[in-house]
Amino acid sequence: MSALTLYQLVALLLLVIGLYGIVVRRTLVGMLISVELMLNGAGLSIVAAAQLTEANAVLGQLGTLLVMGLAAAEATLVLAIIIVVSRRFGTVETDAISTLKE
């Protein structure tokens, strides 16, 4: 098994655990943590593919930097959404806030 495959399997592991977490968690904060896990897996996969094949390594590294920036922006917005939801509903449990209209 080549080094590239091993790195991709680790990235896949992060994806699996993130998907498991996003389904099993009940609150928005737990789901946010799982999304961050999956984004980390994506970054690791891109860097491994860029560094260990003939692909453009600069493009791969800068693409991962872009993923990190997007993750920061996403965490900011989710924090704002969590504040709004907890203010309006008093909880961030997904079951409690699943109604569209009462």
Add this chain to the structure above:
Amino acid sequence: MEILAKIAFALHALIILGGALVAVSSKSLVRALVGLVVTFFGVAGMYLLLATPFLAFMQILIYVGAVCVLVFFSVMLTRADGEGEEARPVTIRHRFNALLAGLVPAVGLALVLIRHPGAARDLPVEVGLPALGTGLLEQYSLSFELISLILLVAMSGAVVLTWERKEKQ
């Protein structure tokens, strides 16, 4: 030397696996956050193994420094202690569904990965920091500007979302 590289890889894979498992299965969200930080450090170590020290430091700076603090602020707004919303036991059925949701795409992707490994080199290429800076300012300058625009929009969007209008007396 090769055996050392394999040991380092296995160590970081174990750190990532342990941290991620704590992050998704811990009853307390603060412990889950600590698991997330451990995973971030493990991935940073993997970046070092891939000969990309710049990304490893960016990982620590952005993820551990910024994203984790943001998640911690979210944890503070919820009941994260042992009696919080996450502490109620999860039914077996729910757990099974979650496991299925994770494993179904993973098995397909893993089969493709193992059956069609593709041409890979054994050692990672080394790209210096000047090459990255040149790429950032010349070839990919548009995406560099766009990411700053996205961060600005996200920040102002967060401020607008959480703005509390003063009640008119």
